[in-house]
Amino acid sequence: MRRVNGSVLALTAVMLVTAAEARAQDASKSVAGGGISVSGWNGKVDANEASSGQTVNSAKFAAEGNGFHVTTGPAITYxxxxxxxxxxxxxRATFTEPKYMNLNSHPHPYGIVIGGNDMGTDNQSLFYCAAYGSGRFIARGFGPAPFQLNGRGEANDAVHKAAGQGEPVTQEIAVSVRGDKVDCSINGTVVGSYNKSDLVGAGKLKSTDGAYGIRFGHNTEAVVTNFSMTPAVHK
Incomplete structure (x- = not known):
């Protein structure tokens, strides 16, 4: 019979405990006084968040000056x-984390949503491009099952990095639809350019026409300003 070294068993046990603690620490935390208090906006938490009992009222979407203050809670689309x-x-919009990672132990993203259809239902589809205060971005769709455009995110020099946990960081994010292309720009630089055929089709978006808004990962806080939608002017 093959013997298993005691130190290996101990190390394995420690790794399992560490992984369990990490999952517990990263669980979505409900926000006190949550809900949407800005007229003309709607929201829906991700399916996995809903299955664990989280709702729109578990996150907070409130007016602040000429913009919005968002605190999550569950991962959510507005x-x-x-x-x-x-x-x-x-x-486009400007996103400012007043205190980077103040609600979590690692970066979570926030960004722009386009192409929303069947919103508020289990069949909703959409595309979003979002930034992390660590200098990374993610381009992802729900159709309604998730599909990745750049894996779980990638680094790009255009994405601003916070000086450290608790420090402020700001990202200007824009998603543009032009002909057969969809571009994501962060801080004035196109970080991702995608063919519509990569976004629209069976199991993906119904269309790039649709609702638009913002997207936040769980346990994240940021102020959103300069939010706008501008139709293209063709000359």
């Missing part, structure tokens, strides 16, 4: 009610 964005357009 979108504007009313007329969708159609054709060629750009949706």
């Amino acid at each position: 979108w504007k009610s009313g007329a969708p964005a159609k054709g060629d357009y750009t949706v």
